[in-house]
Amino acid sequence: AQKITQTQPGMFVQEKEAVTLDCTYDTSDPSYGLFWYKQPSSGEMIFLIYQGSYDQQNATEGRYSLNFQKARKSANLVISASQLGDSAMYFCAMTPTGNQFYFGTGTSLTVIP
Amino acid sequence: GAVVSQHPSRVICKSGTSVKIECRSLDFQATTMFWYRQFPKQSLMLMATSNEGSKATYEQGVEKDKFLINHASLTLSTLTVTSAHPEDSSFYICSAQLQETQYFGPGTRLLVL
Numbered sequence: 001a002q003k004i005t006q007t008q009p010g011m012f013v014q015e016k017e018a019v020t021l022d023c024t025y026d027t028s029d030p031s032y033g034l035f036w037y038k039q040p041s042s043g044e045m046i047f048l049i050y051q052g053s054y055d056q057q058n059a060t061e062g063r064y065s066l067n068f069q070k071a072r073k074s075a076n077l078v079i080s081a082s083q084l085g086d087s088a089m090y091f092c093a094m095t096p097t098g099n100q101f102y103f104g105t106g107t108s109l110t111v112i113p
Numbered sequence: 114g115a116v117v118s119q120h121p122s123r124v125i126c127k128s129g130t131s132v133k134i135e136c137r138s139l140d141f142q143a144t145t146m147f148w149y150r151q152f153p154k155q156s157l158m159l160m161a162t163s164n165e166g167s168k169a170t171y172e173q174g175v176e177k178d179k180f181l182i183n184h185a186s187l188t189l190s191t192l193t194v195t196s197a198h199p200e201d202s203s204f205y206i207c208s209a210q211l212q213e214t215q216y217f218g219p220g221t222r223l224l225v226l
Contacts, residue, residue, distance in 0.1 A: 033213050043204055045157075045217035052213070091156065093215075099145060101208075101215055103156045 003027075004094055006104035013082045014112050020067070021077040021107045023092030032096040034075040036066065039089040039106070048090075051075060082111045115141050115211045119218035126197055127226050134192045134221045136207030142187035143209035148180070151204045151220075163190040197225045 003026040013019035025034065034051040051059040051066045059066040067076040075094075079086055092104040116139040126132050136146055144165045149157040161182050162170040169182035179201075181193040190209075194201055206220040 035214065037217070043151075043206070043220040043222070045206060045208070045220075047214055047216060050214055095213075095215075099162065099210070100159070101147070105156045 004092055004102050004104035006092055006107050008107045009105070010108045010110070012110050012112055013079075013086075015082055015084060017082055018078060018080045019082055019109065021079070021090050021092075021109065023075045023077065023104060025073050025075065025092075025094045025102075027073075027094065027096055029096035032094055034066065034068065035093040035095070035101070036064070036075075036077045037091045037093060038086075039091060041088070045091070049077070079109075084111050084113060087111045115209070115214075115216040117207065117209050117216050117218040119207055119221050121221060122219060123222045123224075125224045125226065128198050129196055132194045132197055132223060134194075134205055134207075134223075136190045136192070136209070136218050138188045138209040138211075138216075141209070141211050143211065144187060145210040146184060146190040147208045147210070147215065148182060148190070148192050149206045149208070151206060153204075157206065160192075194223065197223070199225045201225050 005024045032053045036048040038046045049061045049064045051068045058068050063080045065078045087110050089106045091106045093101045095101045118137045120135045146163040148160045151157050160175045163182045163184040165184045171177045184190040202225045208215040208217045
């Protein structure tokens with residue numbers, strides 16, 4: 001069975017500081033994809049970053065980077081230089097097939113001015 | 114990035130009526146779309162996978178006769194909540210698959226009186 005775990009229900013970070021949101025996963029599939037989505041209060045799920053299980057390098061997208069540690073089965077999201085607009089729910093997701101996605105329970109991030 | 118729209122964004126209806134929600138991929142074709150339900154402060158719950166030109170695949174516990182899904186074209190999937198009841202009130206969000214990533218619509222808030 002596939003499982004995604006986000007252990008931080010809520011996080012606070014000072015504006016302009018970096019923050020790491022944790023995500024661990026459990027799968028027996030040899031290949032899979034890992035994703036992070038941002039959900040602001042409006043409800044829309046915004047795609048942030050993708051990491052393939054066979055990718056050698058950690059994915060980066062602007063201020064977002066994914067700290068992928070395959071042996072530990074972790075895919076933490078690092079947001080650098082936090083902005084007030086980063087306050088939102090963040091969901092980690094995994095897909096072993098490219099079709100069905102499995103989501104974590106989410107982490108609520110609050111950026112403090 | 115890929116754009117997915119949903120309509121309506123909000124709907125209020127009386128108990129016993131049916132409500133149709135549309136999900137459109139605006140700038141790409143999607144053979145596979147997904148319908149999720151999200152309760153407040155919870156993660157997304159996959160309801161069904163919608164495949165263009167074939168019957169939808171429903172997750173366990175989701176009533177296919179209550180939540181009718183039609184994927185008539187490569188850019189449109191619809192979810193119809195039939196004979197809606199107050200317990201169907203929720204946030205419904207769709208996504209469309211493009212390569213390895215799911216792109217989400219802005220969601221529809223349904224309130225059944």
